[in-house]
Amino acid sequence: MDNTVQTDVLIVGAGPAGLMAAAWMAQMGVNTIIIDQKSQQTRCGRADGLESRTLEILDSFGLADKVWAQANHTVEISLWGDTADGRLQRQSVTANSKPGWSRFHESTLSQAQIEEYLMEYVRDRRNIEVKRETTPTSFEINYETINDRDAFPIRVTLENAPSRPNVTLDNVDTSDSELSEAPSYDSGYAGMGTTVEAKYILGCDGAHSWLRKQLGLRLEGESYDDSWGVLDIIPLTDFPDIRKRFIIKSKHGTLMMIPRERKLVRVYVELPPDVADRYRAECDADILMEQIAMIMQPYTISTSHIDWSTIYTVGQRICRKIGIHNRVFLAGDAIHTHSPKAGQGMNVSMQDTFNLGWKIASVIKGVLDPRILETYQQERLPVAERLIALDQRICKGMCSQRNRSTGTQHGSFDEDHKKALEEENSSMSGLAVTYHPNSLVTSTIRDAPLPMDVADCISKPSVATNLQVGMRIPSVLIVNQSDSQACHLQQIIPSTGQWNLIIFGGDIARADQKRRVEDLADALDSPDSVFWKLNDPASVARRGFTAFGVYLVHCADRLNIELNDLPIIFRPWTEEGVDYGRVWADCEAYHHGGGGKLYSSFGIGDKGCMALLRPDQHLAFLSDIDDMGGLEQFLQSIMPEAT
Ligand code: FAD
Numbered sequence: 001m002d003n004t005v006q007t008d009v010l011i012v013g014a015g016p017a018g019l020m021a022a023a024w025m026a027q028m029g030v031n032t033i034i035i036d037q038k039s040q041q042t043r044c045g046r047a048d049g050l051e052s053r054t055l056e057i058l059d060s061f062g063l064a065d066k067v068w069a070q071a072n073h074t075v076e077i078s079l080w081g082d083t084a085d086g087r088l089q090r091q092s093v094t095a096n097s098k099p100g101w102s103r104f105h106e107s108t109l110s111q112a113q114i115e116e117y118l119m120e121y122v123r124d125r126r127n128i129e130v131k132r133e134t135t136p137t138s139f140e141i142n143y144e145t146i147n148d149r150d151a152f153p154i155r156v157t158l159e160n161a162p163s164r165p166n167v168t169l170d171n172v173d174t175s176d177s178e179l180s181e182a183p184s185y186d187s188g189y190a191g192m193g194t195t196v197e198a199k200y201i202l203g204c205d206g207a208h209s210w211l212r213k214q215l216g217l218r219l220e221g222e223s224y225d226d227s228w229g230v231l232d233i234i235p236l237t238d239f240p241d242i243r244k245r246f247i248i249k250s251k252h253g254t255l256m257m258i259p260r261e262r263k264l265v266r267v268y269v270e271l272p273p274d275v276a277d278r279y280r281a282e283c284d285a286d287i288l289m290e291q292i293a294m295i296m297q298p299y300t301i302s303t304s305h306i307d308w309s310t311i312y313t314v315g316q317r318i319c320r321k322i323g324i325h326n327r328v329f330l331a332g333d334a335i336h337t338h339s340p341k342a343g344q345g346m347n348v349s350m351q352d353t354f355n356l357g358w359k360i361a362s363v364i365k366g367v368l369d370p371r372i373l374e375t376y377q378q379e380r381l382p383v384a385e386r387l388i389a390l391d392q393r394i395c396k397g398m399c400s401q402r403n404r405s406t407g408t409q410h411g412s413f414d415e416d417h418k419k420a421l422e423e424e425n426s427s428m429s430g431l432a433v434t435y436h437p438n439s440l441v442t443s444t445i446r447d448a449p450l451p452m453d454v455a456d457c458i459s460k461p462s463v464a465t466n467l468q469v470g471m472r473i474p475s476v477l478i479v480n481q482s483d484s485q486a487c488h489l490q491q492i493i494p495s496t497g498q499w500n501l502i503i504f505g506g507d508i509a510r511a512d513q514k515r516r517v518e519d520l521a522d523a524l525d526s527p528d529s530v531f532w533k534l535n536d537p538a539s540v541a542r543r544g545f546t547a548f549g550v551y552l553v554h555c556a557d558r559l560n561i562e563l564n565d566l567p568i569i570f571r572p573w574t575e576e577g578v579d580y581g582r583v584w585a586d587c588e589a590y591h592h593g594g595g596g597k598l599y600s601s602f603g604i605g606d607k608g609c610m611a612l613l614r615p616d617q618h619l620a621f622l623s624d625i626d627d628m629g630g631l632e633q634f635l636q637s638i639m640p641e642a643t
Contacts, residue, residue, distance in 0.1 A: 003194045006152050007033045007129075008364050010198040012136055012211055014041065016111065017332025017349040018204030019118035023061055024357025026125040028497040029544040030364050033196060034122070035134040037161040041119060045232060045308035047111040048266050049074075049258065049343030052102035053430025056475065057354050060495040060617070063117050064104070071107035072261045077421070078241045079413050080248040088250055088298065091413065096245055098422065101431050103475050103488050108260040111346055135161040137193075139201075139214040146325055149363070149370055152197035154327060159193060200360050202329050204353065209334035215324060219337060221388065223315030226399045227276035229269045229288035230340065232260065232307035239299040247398070247421075249413065252295045254398050256341060264307060267292060268341055270399065276311060285309040314339045314395050316388045322381055326373040329356055336384040338391035341398060348387050351430050352380050358497055358615040359440075365497070365543040367534075369638055372439050379435040393420040435470040439638055440614060442621045444469055457633040459622040464504070464611065465603030472617045473502075476598040478553055479589050482563055482580040486589035489598065490617055492551060492581060497615050499534075499635075500549045503625065504599070506608030508566075509556035513608065516625045517552065520610070521567035523628040524550060530635045530642040531569075539641060547641070551582050554608075555599045558585040 009025055011018045014036035025032040050058075050071060058064040077096040083089045097105045122128045138157040145151035203211030207219070235242055235257075242265065247256045253270040260266055269292050271279065279287045285306045293301050319335040332349030356376050362368040397417025437443035442459040459469045467473070475490040493500045501524075505517040524531040534547040552570045554561065563571055563583060570582045589595035598604075612621040612631060621634045635642040 004197060005033075005194060006197045007031050008198065009033075009200045009202065009360060010154065010156060010196050011035070011202045011204055013203070013205035013209075013332075013334075014038075014115070014119070014130065014132070015204060015206060015332065015349070016047070016114060016118070016346045017334075017353045018202065019115055019122065020057075020350040021202050021204060021331070021353035021357045021360075022122040022128055022130075023118055024353070024361055024495070024497075026122040026128050027061065027495060028358065028361035028365065029127055030361045031127050033129045033131060033198075035131045035136070035158060037133065037135045039133050041115040042110075042112045044110060044112055045230075045310060047114075047340065047343075047346035048108045048232075048260055049347070050107045050109060050114070051343070051347045051430060052097065052104040052106065053433075053472070054347045054350055055104035055107065056102060056472070056490060056617075057350065057430075057495075058114075058117075059104075060490065060493075061121060062494065063121060067109055067114065067117065068104065068107065070113065070261055071109035072259050074106045074108060074245045074258060076244040078244050078246045079418075080241075080246060080250075081413065082250050086251060088248065088296075090241070093241075093244070103490075106343070108258055108266065110261070114346065131158070133161050134158050136210060139211065141325065141327065146327060150199075152199055154196075154198040154201045156196045156198065156201065157193055158196060199364060200327055200329070202331060202353070202356070202360075203334050204331050204349075205334055207333045207337045209330060211328070212319060212330055212334050215321075215328065215330075217319050217321050217330070219317035219319050219335075221315065221317030223313060223317075224395075224399070225273070226314045226395070227271040227273065227311055228314065228339070228341075229267075229271050229276075229279060229291065229309065229311050231267045231269075231285060231288055231292075231309040232264050233267060233289075233303040234263050234305040234307075235265050235301055236304055237296070237299060237301040239296055239301060247413075248295055249398075250295050252297075253291065255292060255295050256398070258343075269295065271311070279311050312339070314399065316391050316395075318384050318388050320381060321377070322384075323373065323377040326370055329360075329373075329376060331356060331380075335380075336387055338388055339395050341391070341394055344387055344391070347430065348383065351383070351433075354495075354616060355380055358495070361497060362615070365545075366539075366641065367497070367543065367547050367639055369439075369640060372638055375435075375438045375440050378438045382436075383433055390420055390423060393417070397421075430472075432471065434468050435618060437470070440620055441470045441618070442634055444622075456637060457621070457630045460609075460624060460627070461622065463605065463607070463609035463624050464622060467602050467611065467619060467622060469619050469622050471619055473611065473613055473619055474601070476586075476601055477589055477592060477595045478584040478598060479558065479587050479595055480580065481554075481558060481561060481583035481585055484558070484590060486592045486595055489553070489584075492584070493549070493613060493617060495615060497545050498547060498549050499615060499620075500551060500613045501631070502611045502613065503550065503552045504602070504604050504608045504611065505552050505554040505625070506599075506604070506606060507556045508552075508554045509560045513606075516607070517554075518567055520625050520628060521550075521569045525567065525569045530632050530639075533642050534635070534639065536641075547639070548635075551584065553584045553586060553598065555586040555604075558587050561585070 009032040011034040142153040255269040331352035475488040586598040
């Protein structure tokens with residue numbers, strides 16, 4: 001019997017990275033098999049911190065509402081240290097993340113819950129097959145067909161895996177309670193040596209990545225001797241800041257606590273070598289509690305419930321090759337591991353595949369040229385490098401053993417540590433990640449020496465001085481022209497695989513400005529325009545989604561504008577009647593205590609501008625409203641159907 005199956009995408013690993021990739025495939029209708037050696041998802045412990053950008057991303061799949069409602073919001077952070085006479089004292093209380101960066105801020109919810117929501121999103125889709133207790137055993141690439149975009153050059157053999165309830169992480173000796181496992185809801189390929197032929201394979205298989213090893217690649221970097229304990233507990237304490245995030249640096253060591261859902265707190269506690277050895281030998285969480293109590297004295301702490309505990313040694317490692325032949329990709333912990341204290345691991349892992357998923361799906365669906373897949377390595381490797389550098393700074397600030405050797409006084413927070421903590425929840429959290437010019441991000445500098453595959457056309461940053469090409473579009477409140485309901489700009493462009501052109505039309509109550517917007521609308525709406533080529537009904541039916549959407553956000557007095565006076569492209573007819581979600585105003589919102597700030601915060605001048613957003617909300621092209629030529633040139637350089 002031939003046990004060969006073909007699929008567009010094979011994802012190895014159903015952790016946060018693998019599931020985010022699967023979410024794109026589910027959304028964009030790409031046939032996918034996702035396998036995991038474990039019989040079920042993470043049940044407790046591991047990551048708990050969700051950064052603002054991750055929440056924005058989950059929101060783009062319609063998943064943030066329930067996460068946000070369930071999560072604990074980490075609003076404040078306090079820093080505690082010893083006074084000169086050795087007493088523990090609060091040194092500062094500040095906002096945990098800089099206000100204004102996002103409509104979300106850092107929150108905590110268990111990795112288990114996040115995985116569950118993502119799994120719910122993908123598992124009932126006809127195009128996604130989830131196979132648990134399944135591992136790959138062999139991997140081959142057929143180089144003869146590798147350049148044929150319709151071929152299936154990846155061959156992987158799969159086997160039923162004996163149940164693997166718990167995996168030892170790269171830098172974690174685990175004693176976690178994932179050990180007790182319930183039966184799985186899905187079985188593997190029941191004993192068959194099944195061969196999967198795939199167009200693409202994604203290694204989202206964690207720090208010990210099997211796929212990375214097949215490719216002969218290694219994580220490179222350093223590990224240190226510092227040991228840390230991690231616990232999720234319900235605390236019984238008189239410590240006043242227990243429901244804030246706080247860090248204590250005392251003569252007894254360092255600890256960080258982060259409040260969580262269900263009255264839990266996550267504790268990271270520095271362990272002297274003898275305490276770490278005892279914990280490793282006895283696996284007794286009380287040993288960690290004793291250390292926590294010592295650091296927190298004179299306050300008292302005990303616990304009514306220990307959800308999970310483990311121990312890890314600090315290490316930062318990275319794999320510098322993350323995409324091979326535009327067919328094989330690695331993501332998440334498979335390419336970067338670090339200490340959990342920066343709260344980034346699950347976030348950056350999901351953000352890796354948020355970057356990769358739509359690109360692969362768009363190539364499979366014929367929207368994008370396969371060479372754009374180079375941009376995954378170009379865009380995500382620098383993010384991984386910055387993550388490792390940030391973690392090194394945070395660990396340096398937190399580890400008193402190492403600080404002793406550098407002469408830093410215990411109990412004090414040096415400026416770089418404070419700065420790193422601030423960056424952790426703002427720029428590093430994905431909000432300020434800016435991709436450099438490449439085939440999917442236009443340059444802003446004319447005649448600059450640029451790598452070969454950078455798009456030829458040039459963006460004009462002067463039209464929106466506070467927007468940065470390559471960055472995610474900031475989310476600002478806008479008001480719907482037709483019903484005055486307010487929402488954030490990002491919310492009108494969910495993750496569907498569609499590229500979105502946002503025309504910031506300016507004051508369209510002015511005749512000259514309205515004319516410019518009408519001219520652009522006419523050009524877009526002409527039968528031979530890129531808009532119609534990409535949204536040709538036959539292509540849309542074949543691929544299952546529209547490739548190109550157009551929105552208008554104006555700053556005229558909303559009540560002076562009539563929707564019916566605007567070009568038809570902004571009020572298209574659908575099977576359900578007029579689509580009223582295309583025209584928005586930058587004006588005050590009745591019930592939200594905000595609005596009317598988009599043009600000023602983006603730095604958009606009188607003449608307005610247009611911004612082309614990729615499916616991941618990153619700004620690809622920015623120009624003035626009259627630059628239809630630049631827009632077409634850019635789209636034609638990456639989209640075969642646009643020519
Ligand atoms: P993983 O979550 O490791 O998932 C990999 C998946 O692949 C697993 O399900 C595994 O079973 C499967 N797999 C592996 N090998 C195979 C194989 N050969 N065949 C089939 N399947 C395979 N991150 C944060 O963002 N915030 C935090 O606060 C945070 N705290 C942490 C605390 C601790 C103690 C630890 C250990 C980690 C923490 N992290 C945190 C990190 C976070 O858990 C990881 O970065 C994240 O899980 C990485 O996701 P991933 O999908 O890349 O890998």
